[in-house]
Amino acid sequence: MAEQLLKSRGVAHIEKVLIERDPERRAEMMERTGRRTVPQVFIGDTHVGGYDELSALDRAGGLMPLLETRVLARSRAPSQFFTEGKFMSDQQNNQPFFNIQRIYLKDLSLEQPNSPAIFLEQEMPGVEVEVDVNAERLADGVFEVIVTGTVTAKVATKVAFLIEAKQAGIFDIRNIPNEQIDPLIGVACPTIIFPYLRSNIADAITRAGFPPIHLAEINFQALYEQRLAQINGQQGEGAANEGAATKH
Structure with a gap:
């Protein structure tokens, strides 16, 4: 199923390493992934996980950006398992390189200022994200990207819960032109991180005693372009104000 999903997303070549009869490769896979089950999917040098994780990443819109960054970085084709041996040579040859070092939950806070009385309310809470x-x-060449999600649920004016979560990733981005680094950091990296943030927020809401809320998919390309427009607008406004001050 993992192979079919990758092919449906335009991946023409998938390297498969069969580990059932190769104890050394199985041990190496377990060391790299901490898992015993197969398949374990790698995209370039990045471990995505099994089919469930690959499918979740695809549903959240994170698979295509990851595949696209691999094309940009001229990395290896997605494979179900391979060793680390080739990736240092790519850096030594000054080839473009993009890699996820780790994805982790950096911070999580939960407030329920009106519990337990809020559980007796019959009205469904309104949610702001x-x-x-x-x-x-x-x-x-090493960047930390943090995606912060804040979810506030209210019944009328009463806060049912307030959750703030910071999901972070550490990325290697080397030998890539500066004009391409900002889109990677502003679009591709958050898209990769977001499914983990959404899962952690839904889990925290459930543990707080409420039905899970699954955040809608985020168009980080649109957010990135919006931020650029705001920055350009502020710069233009500043230049106009400076010109007006000069005329005085």
Whole structure:
């Protein structure tokens, strides 16, 4: 099923490594993934997980950006398992390189200021969702990208719950032109991170005693373009104000 899904997304070549009769490869797979089951899907040097994770990433809109960054980075084709041996040579040859070091939950907070009385309310709560993206350069070619999701549920004026979660990823982005790095950080990276954020928020809401709320898919391309427009507008306004001040 994983192979069929990848092919349906335009992947022409998939390298398969059969580990059933190869104890060394099985041990290597377990060391790299921490898992015993197959298939384990890698896209380039990035471990996606099994079919369920691959399918979830695709449903959230994160699979195609990851495949596209692999094309940009001229990385290996998606495979169900392969070793690390080739990827350092790609960096040494100054080839474009994009890799996920890790995805992790950076922060999670939950407030229920009106519990337990709020559970007695018959009215369904209204829900507000805010999503924001921030990034920081950790080292040369290494970036942390944080997607923050804030979910506020209210019954009339009473807050049922307030959840803020920060899902982060550390990415290697090397030998890629500067004008292409910003779209990677602003679009591709958040798209990869978002399914994990959505899952953690839904889990936290359930643990808080409420039905899970699954955040709608986010068009990070549109958010990125909106931020660029705001920045350009602020710069244009600043230049206009400076010109007006000069005329005085």
